[in-house]
Amino acid sequence: MTYRSRLAAAVESRGGLCVGIDPMPSVLAAWGVQDDVAGLERVSRGIVEGLGEHAAVFKPQSAFFEPFGAAGIAVLERVLDDIGQAGALSILDVKRGDIGSSMDGYARAYLTDGAPLAADAITVNPYLGVGTLESTFALAKAEGRGVYVLARTSNPGGAAIQGAVVDGVSVAQHVLDELTVLNASHDDLIGVVLGATHDDLGCDPSHFNGSILAPGIGVQGASMSDLERIFAKVLPNVLPNASRFVIGSGPEELFSRFNELLGR
């Protein structure tokens, strides 16, 4: 099965919300655990324990596992395994980007059957050129996995480079246009990241045919009702992500916060 068909099935049965697993120090404190590797494991696996049978997709943020070195990465391996065991999909937020053999190393790490950190999809960064990602897309296709390319991120300062002009369009639009062409030969496995926090995206995703991961719901200021206004006719392709709003008030609030966002 392709990534897109797996994603569609998961969203159909469980609803269209991605839960960010962002075990940052303030979240660990809210869960009443220490800022150490045991606390990291308690929170990140506790999120999957609480919501694993209910959420379609989880997005672990690698930046909160890496500070603990190999021990933190071992926790991330277990979290990814938990997500799969619960029948949900994982988008591992690593935002990797490199060239040639180095980019191939990242693709091997995160998109290959049997790799300790294999995820259903990952996020990647296009600064080195969309062309540097083509072998990653090819591997993802062979493995039935997905890739989300940063286009317009949710932070206000993202416009500086993402709004620069190339061939008469913004960098974000350039990325969208390149990926639209590539998706035709890649089972539409290539998605984009477009922040839901902007009144003006600085690009037009109306012709983009891949999945649109939209972070920024909740603490970053966007609401689920903003999505229709921002994304209009491609709204069915949008996968909104919420992290701290759902996970940031401790384990007791997980389920009610999750249901609140899904309007249940």
Next chain:
Amino acid sequence: MTYRSRLAAAVESRGGLCVGIDPMPSVLAAWGVQDDVAGLERVSRGIVEGLGEHAAVFKPQSAFFEPFGAAGIAVLERVLDDIGQAGALSILDVKRGDIGSSMDGYARAYLTDGAPLAADAITVNPYLGVGTLESTFALAKAEGRGVYVLARTSNPGGAAIQGAVVDGVSVAQHVLDELTVLNASHDDLIGVVLGATHDDLGCDPSHFNGSILAPGIGVQGASMSDLERIFAKVLPNVLPNASRFVIGSGPEELFSRFNELLGR
């Protein structure tokens, strides 16, 4: 001591060359080891064993450790420790880039005393905006460490986004200009990555006051003599990096290849 003063001392005593630790599958094969975590450890630690007392700086590429999950990251921890024990500096090539608390997570992981993966410097990606990196620069300053920001990478396709136009200049120039200002209040700890493979860099680094990491020497096609032509008056700030040319022919060739590049 600041990163710049530590780097200057290392280059003064050992010569201006950074040795890339890129234990990719073809390099493992050249060393006669299997493409597994034991082979990874043999090659990556073997490079430091062979050149640790001679090279000023090593640049391990994280992309070749991550495919082995936590076990690969444990090897990377040991490689970083070996580099420090040998009296050399480490630039960990991770090319991380994110916003807010996530970027703070990466800074904590790689630039904080006592972190398992602490390096003397790291590489970062500015696609989300140079502003998203400011707290990383602040932490690096407090810790006496360095940060190299991607400006113009060594691959031909890098020009697509890095050559886009913002406020009348290329994105690469915009990054250089922003960092030049920031360096004035950050002990010049902020460096850039500028590929040594280009006849035309697409930006002018002549006013940039930080360290310039220049990959692409050897297999990617640039030679040490290209550097003077490309970098002219900022040549003293350039730290060329070579990887496969030095490490790609097995352990017996390490020392002679290293000396060849340094003209010894």
